[in-house]
Amino acid sequence: MLDSTIVGGTVVDGTGTAPFRADLAIKDGRIVEVRRVEGDSPGLETEAATTIDATGMVVTPGFVDIHTHYDGQVTWDATLEPSSCHGVTTVVSGNCGVGFAPVRPGREEWLIALMEGVEDIPGSALTEGMTWGWESFPEYLDTLADRELAVDFGVQIAHGPLRAYVMGERGARNEPATPDEIAAMGRLVEEAVQAGALGFSTSRTVAHRAMDGEPVPGTFAAEDELFGLGRAMARGGQAVFELAPTGAAGEDIVAPLRELDWMRRLATEIDRPVSFALVQVDAAPDQWRELMEASAAAFEAGAALYPQIAARPFGMLIGFAGHHAFTHRPTFRGLAHLSPAERGHELAEPAVRRAILTEDDLPLDPSKQFDGMKDLVQGSLSRIYRLGNPPDYEPTAERTVAAIAEQRGVGGLEALYDLMLESVDGEPATSMLFFPFFNYSHSNHDAIYEMLTHPAGVSGLSDGGAHCGLICDASYPTFLLTHWTRDRTRGQRLPLEYVVKKQTADTAALFGLGDRGVLAPGKRADVNVIDLERLTLQMPQMAYDLPAGGRRLIQAASGYVATMVNGVLTRRDGADTGARPGRLLRGAR
Known part of the structure; x- marks a missing residue:
């Protein structure tokens, strides 16, 4: 007997293929059959413990959000909301050069202040909520491996804590690294990837600052340091080099093209993906197109450059x-x-x-x-x-x-x-x-549409779990489905199958997660059943539900009928079922 069947739905399978009627059969956390239903052909008739009637609904793979900051929240919150409220079944944290491992004993509060300053996560919530118990990055993964979650969780090793761990106060203050220090950091990066880190991340934008005003460690790292760590990452295994590049916040309008040159050379040398934030800034409202064209040309020439594209204008909520x-x-x-x-x-x-x-x-x-x-x-x-x-x-x-x-x-x-x-x-x-800062210049409101059509662009930059008092962009998946495929009135829309692929197969493939992102036999049964006609994004609201009464913006959605992770129903009609089939992801697969 099957564990579950999802019948009568319109399947958007993640490959970019046009939607089709089909039934899904699920057993032991895997999809075992996708039976197309055409004309008078019968659907699945095999008995199942649970059957979900998806008539009139859209059935998609679970969404894979590659740019979140749940590094601390994962230690106390099994739901990883708000991402899990929006059809997300896999998250990747450790972005933008900030994280919580490795850490010298006694330096935990310094890392909390770094995360609070860069990602606007209340430090009091992190201090009260986090449970520590590790020093090295592999030990951090071992701690997370015991967590039972509502979604799968992957993490990258971040430049900030790495630099401070190896170089001490010199690293924290962005002093140049010596060859020996680069080698020592490289050994830890290689060890982290071997242990299961999905990548290495760094930040080059001076807008990313700790609570003491100091830019994130690594912001001004020289090329020998960046390439040394990139090579070490590649030695460790299949992983991604992720960064917020110089100029991403508009502080230096010339720098992004310089950044693109070394990113292209690094991606070519180590034969691993380099993924970077691509946004439009008012200081140079058309520069994003130069970056997009240059990165697309490099991609076509064989360099694995993958821009991360935001689904909507990026800024802040005022209230x-x-x-x-x-x-x-x-x-x-x-x-x-x-x-x-x-x-x-x-x-x-x-x-x-x-x-x-x-x-x-x-x-x-x-x-x-x-x-x-x-x-x-x-x-x-x-x-x-x-x-x-x-x-x-x-x-x-x-x-x-x-x-x-x-x-x-x-x-x-x-x-x-x-x-x-x-x-x-x-x-x-x-x-x-x-209040939009980026991606909404008065001179071009179609920039995001054009970015979303980049041949190597992936949906990213949701910052799930971060910027708690400023944004709630963890709702990107719902916005992509509603605005870009159904509701947009001021310009072109995108096909449903394209938008689904952008946040399932494409994001999974970037991080080597080949076991998910597509509805096909043998793939993980991470599945959404969505009533697309009534899918609605609600008004963002401030909640005070973080540890120590910390605040965060939450944005709910209606229209998610069911979400499965590893074949287990985790959300039903928008509500958490209490099931926790999600686990730590160790490395590409």
Whole structure:
């Protein structure tokens, strides 16, 4: 008897083939048959312990998210939400040069401060929630191997902790590495890949800074260090060299093309994939096309260069629950002791509103990394958009705060206050506004569409588990399905089979995970059953469910009928079933 069958659905199998009617048979965590149902041909008739009727639904492979930051969360949270809420069945962490292994005893808090500064994960949540117990990277993997999870979890060894471990304070402060230090780091990278690391990651962008303001260790690493670590990674086995390149945050508009040159040479020499973030920046709004064309040409010539493409504009969400323009107004500060719901009701009071809008800001605290965010928001009202519900991530100019203020005949900050005061589900001051930094230049709103058609581009950059007070882009899989295949009105759409392949077979193949990403006999039974017609992305909301009451943005979706991991039903009608078939991934397969 089969363990499960999924019958009557429209299968989008991950290969890019056009959708087709078929039934799936599952046994012992594997797909054993995909039987096409055409005309009068019968479907599966074999008895199964569980049958899911997928009539009218789309059946896809589970999504493989290759750019997350669950390195700490995985030690306390078995669900790895919010990624698992969006059809994701495999995640890869350890990106952007930050992680938690190797670590010298007593340096755990330094790594937490590094992760908090770069990825905006509350340090108090990491301190309270994480369970340590390792020093080396293989020991970190051994710890994770005991975890029973809702999704499969893979991780890369990161340059930041590696450099600090080998070089001490010199490494943490980005001093040049000696040949002996490069060799020592190389031995640890090779050891990590042999133990099961899926890759090596580094960051070259100075926007990635620890809580003390220091750029991530490795930001300014010379070519001998980068190539030495790349060669060591290749000696260890099949792995990926991942990086956030110089200029990815717009701080140096000339640097990305220089970066592409060494990435191309490294990929060619070590014969391993080099994957990098490709985004559009306002400082050079058309440079992304040069990078895309150059990387595509290098790929066609044999260099394994794989840009990671974001599914939508990247920026931040603005709201009273997170970052906004009024954080330094005395009256707002006076509401800090209230619960979020209580604070929302107080903010709706006319006297409180009037006081906050007429007060001067308190001085900035230079010791706090994000203390100047309110100035950024106050000066960017022509770039902050009303998000709406359901959210619109491709908004038009009349939706900016500045345009709405003009329409209403009020000041910009007054319009901002009132827009943030709007309610979601009846609770005032829970609305979010959208402030895109990258991938939404006024000169070209079709950049993401063109990037998504890059011959080697892969869907990435969701940052699942990170930037908790700024974004919730772990919802990329749902956005790709809804916006790019069904809802987009301002430009071309993409075929469903193309979008599914981009986040299943393509992402799995990049990291050598050949046992998943496609619905075919012998492959892992990581499967989604989706009601595509009613698939909906909800408004992002702030939750306070991290350890120590830490906050994070959560974005739910409706329309996921069932999700399977290794043949086990992990989510049903959007709810976690409590099953934990996910495990640590050790290396390519």
